[in-house]
Amino acid sequence: xxxxxxxxxxxxxxxxxxxxxxxxxxxxxxxxxxxxxxxxxxxxxxxxxxxxxxxxxxxxxxxxxxxxxxxxxxxxxxxxxxxxxxxxxxxxxxxxxxxxxxxxxxxxxxxxxxxxxxxxxxxxxxxxxxxxxxxxxxxxxxxxxxxxxxxxxxxxxxxxxxxxxxxxxxxxxxxxxxxxxxxxxxxxxxxxxxxxxxxxxxxxxxxxxxxxxxxxxxxxxxxxxxxxxxxxxxxxxxxxxxxxxxxxxxxxxxxxxxxxxxxxxxxxxxxxxxxxxxxxxxxxxxxxxxxxxxxxxxxxxxxxxxxxxxxxxxxxxxxxxxxxxxxxxxxxxxxxxxxxxxxxxxxxxxxxxxxxxxxxxxxxxx
Amino acid sequence: xxxxxxxxxxxxxxxxxxxxxxxxxxxxxxxxxxxxxxxxxxxxxxxxxxxxxxxxxxxxxxxxxxxxxxxxxxxxxxxxxxxxxxxxxxxxxxxxxxxxxxxxxxxxxxxxxxxxxxxxxxxxxxxxxxxxxxxxxxxxxxxxxxxxxxxxxxxxxxxxxxxxxxxxxxxxxxxxxxxxxxxxxxxxxxxxxxxxxxxxxxxxxxxxxxxxxxxxxxxxxxxxxxxxxxxxxxxxxxxxxxxxxxxxxxxxxxxxxxxxxxxxxxxxxxxxxxxxxxxxxxxxxxxxxxxxxxxxxxxxxxxxxxxxxxxxxxxxxxxxxxxxxxxxxxxxxxxxxxxxxxxxxxxxxxxxxxxxxxxxxxxxxx
DNA sequence: GTTTAACCGTAAAACGTTTAACAGTGTTGG
DNA sequence: CCAACACTGTTAAACGTTTTACGGTTAAAC
Numbered sequence: 001x002x003x004x005x006x007x008x009x010x011x012x013x014x015x016x017x018x019x020x021x022x023x024x025x026x027x028x029x030x031x032x033x034x035x036x037x038x039x040x041x042x043x044x045x046x047x048x049x050x051x052x053x054x055x056x057x058x059x060x061x062x063x064x065x066x067x068x069x070x071x072x073x074x075x076x077x078x079x080x081x082x083x084x085x086x087x088x089x090x091x092x093x094x095x096x097x098x099x100x101x102x103x104x105x106x107x108x109x110x111x112x113x114x115x116x117x118x119x120x121x122x123x124x125x126x127x128x129x130x131x132x133x134x135x136x137x138x139x140x141x142x143x144x145x146x147x148x149x150x151x152x153x154x155x156x157x158x159x160x161x162x163x164x165x166x167x168x169x170x171x172x173x174x175x176x177x178x179x180x181x182x183x184x185x186x187x188x189x190x191x192x193x194x195x196x197x198x199x200x201x202x203x204x205x206x207x208x209x210x211x212x213x214x215x216x217x218x219x220x221x222x223x224x225x226x227x228x229x230x231x232x233x234x235x236x237x238x239x240x241x242x243x244x245x246x247x248x249x250x251x252x253x254x255x256x257x258x259x260x261x262x263x264x265x266x267x268x269x270x271x272x273x274x275x276x277x278x279x280x281x282x283x284x285x286x287x288x289x290x291x292x293x294x295x296x297x298x299x300x301x302x303x304x305x306x307x308x309x310x311x312x313x314x315x316x317x318x319x320x321x322x323x324x325x326x327x328x329x330x331x332x333x334x335x336x337x338x339x340x341x342x343x344x345x346x347x348x349x350x351x352x353x354x355x356x357x358x359x360x361x362x363x364x365x366x
Numbered sequence: 367x368x369x370x371x372x373x374x375x376x377x378x379x380x381x382x383x384x385x386x387x388x389x390x391x392x393x394x395x396x397x398x399x400x401x402x403x404x405x406x407x408x409x410x411x412x413x414x415x416x417x418x419x420x421x422x423x424x425x426x427x428x429x430x431x432x433x434x435x436x437x438x439x440x441x442x443x444x445x446x447x448x449x450x451x452x453x454x455x456x457x458x459x460x461x462x463x464x465x466x467x468x469x470x471x472x473x474x475x476x477x478x479x480x481x482x483x484x485x486x487x488x489x490x491x492x493x494x495x496x497x498x499x500x501x502x503x504x505x506x507x508x509x510x511x512x513x514x515x516x517x518x519x520x521x522x523x524x525x526x527x528x529x530x531x532x533x534x535x536x537x538x539x540x541x542x543x544x545x546x547x548x549x550x551x552x553x554x555x556x557x558x559x560x561x562x563x564x565x566x567x568x569x570x571x572x573x574x575x576x577x578x579x580x581x582x583x584x585x586x587x588x589x590x591x592x593x594x595x596x597x598x599x600x601x602x603x604x605x606x607x608x609x610x611x612x613x614x615x616x617x618x619x620x621x622x623x624x625x626x627x628x629x630x631x632x633x634x635x636x637x638x639x640x641x642x643x644x645x646x647x648x649x650x651x652x653x654x655x656x657x658x659x660x661x662x663x664x665x666x667x668x669x670x671x672x673x674x675x676x677x678x679x680x681x682x683x684x685x686x687x688x689x690x691x692x693x694x695x696x697x698x699x700x701x702x703x704x705x706x707x708x709x710x711x712x713x714x715x716x717x718x719x720x721x722x723x724x725x726x727x728x729x730x731x732x
Numbered sequence: 733g734t735t736t737a738a739c740c741g742t743a744a745a746a747c748g749t750t751t752a753a754c755a756g757t758g759t760t761g762g
Numbered sequence: 763c764c765a766a767c768a769c770t771g772t773t774a775a776a777c778g779t780t781t782t783a784c785g786g787t788t789a790a791a792c
Contacts, residue, residue, distance in 0.1 A: 018742045055778035057420035073449040083439040224645045256649035279590045280646035283622035421748035
């Protein structure tokens, strides 16, 4: 029970071999006679020997580290990505170092510096805003990296993995329109995030085209409590919309909290489409209709992409990968389309049918 | 734009000083003349110099690393703890390395080994089961560590931070009993987790005492989908309980999903007390009454404790810290106590009153 | 029986820092 | 005026690995 950690030298001494042999036993780099190997193992075990990473890294130049940066660890979407990334990387002998920018550009920059000081062999980052931090730009030619989610696909500085956000917005809007909604508000987290802008643009375009006027855009931020207040404020000054599209899970939570505060029934008095697909969304009597982002698939694609990049070096052209979101239909969107033939352009649909649960069967649309 | 990262040597050469001086400029260990300092900074900037952690660690023996192990990254409770820990540690110049055991003892052991190979200066761990992994036991005298949440407070091998789980269970049970519930089921995640056992025991004791018979215990596991199925299975074979205490946020989600599947209204047809306090719990028309664990406070306490331990060395006696959970009363528990004087021992209370929202004001009970 | 080759070990030189020991300057106190 | 000291900077020795170059056996090939 000595205080100091034993080094390879002591293992070598105890086993009666050179340190190079000990190194070879553990790294498997060169073959070692079986019984020697055994006695080295024995000696190492006896001393409780453990490789010193720092020394190993220094000498070999390989760190086997993958750095991961996300805007918020407590957002299940990012947590899912990290979790997936961690197992994938670990399975291939890499260790993952995680940092969170807490949705703050200053912090992001500082954490990124810390991350890079580990000399990672690869980086997977979800930038917290549209402005790619300088650290990333500087590193792009020397460090394999892939940017995920909050990135513009055009003119990206590195490989990207994201979803077709415009399409996602369109799907949500179309679903609402098909069910007869006209008076639609869109809750966004921040117009500084490219995907949010795209979702919003996608939804807004479809809605404008169908209704002739653009939907209301509500900026609710990335903090749930603040978003709730913002939505409540807005509700006080405006007529309540028929339907709300929340372009983020955080936004959805803000909207739902605000509606709950006023005991506004969903979907009887307001329809909601949420973003992302979490357990709590279906663990309610009126399950939330939502746009699902394939978090697992995003993580796996990013990892696959990073490995390719690590293999190929920086001279391959930048590759954007775009995945597709899908609509999960549950019960939070009311169907306003009248069963009897009527003027479906009627704007006052809200008061038409009497409140009641939507009893259509739940189904998935690709 | 050279491929290779510049070392301290090149910075020294460019600035025309010795490498020791460069080191002093960055570490601040010894004072350096202002203009020299400036020219070193200049040179470093010019070359894009960045300290090599591996070399630094190897020589100094200090890693400034805190290792953190949790059972599941996607569980918001743990994510919150990590997030808090990360900022606290970072503010004091430490870097955090996170690993998830994915609720698997094998994985836990393997990840722990990886974590320890970083030679961290401290470790904060949430073990995934009651059996403390051997790696931790081995390290307890050489590595400052604090065990969080899933630990028994008695005979702990290291400092612990947890909540008073028995009390938490009691609070939940008492709340239900006070509101006239008798037929109570308890959903647990795993009886291999000491806190869960304590919560269960606390609740069960109170319930047994009041009703004369023990509550049903439902083992729903740590996976939401599996838990939902388990609960549905159970519901098929048994009369639905008046009230359910879910001793975990995952369990709560399982129970809620199952109830939602059968469109069982809360609290009209079933009352629910959940665990932990998340945004989605209040973002519903009938907010969930829940036992709140102070995740932030747990993280901060653990960090404070770890710092003390790092300062004091391993010879101080082990200190358990116990925090308190609190009941957040919302609307998911129905009040069965009759307004007119009646036999409150009536077991068939379920059919008595007609379904309706509980409109009592939301209030907190410490 | 000598040459080659294959095999398995070892010695020693890195890797990029930190740090103890030292050295060269003023500056100050006696 | 000299010893003592503070102040800054340098030299060189670590730290624990990996890895290159080499050496010594043994077996195979001629």
